[in-house]
């Protein structure tokens with residue numbers, strides 16, 4: 782009987798450790814329903830966040846974006862993807878596009894290039 786208890790405790794510990802790992806895998810601190818951008822990679826440094834579109838990012842975040850998280854709410858017909866553009870007012874090319882729930886800790890192609898973004902129904 783004692784052996785059975787020890788085994789159960791070990792199994793519980795394994796489940797708890799698994800949950801802790803799953804929590805830390807979602808690294809980005811970003812409010813539900815919002816799009817977040819950080820100045821540094823891996824969601825570090827100053828964070829900007831928006832629930833809507835922004836055609837003109839403030840100077841401190843424009844061309845300094847290095848990680849991104851889309852915590853938008855998903856649903857039928859809802860604009861739940863986010864497109865980041867290299868120029869203001871959705872000009873130039875798309876530097877990065879995020880699906881709902883997607884978090885990107887670094888992208889060489891998009892690093893320090895964003896100036897504006899819109900919510901979209903797709904990428």
Ligand SMILES: [Ca+2]
Nearest residue numbers: 820845846847
């Ligand atoms: Ca940066």
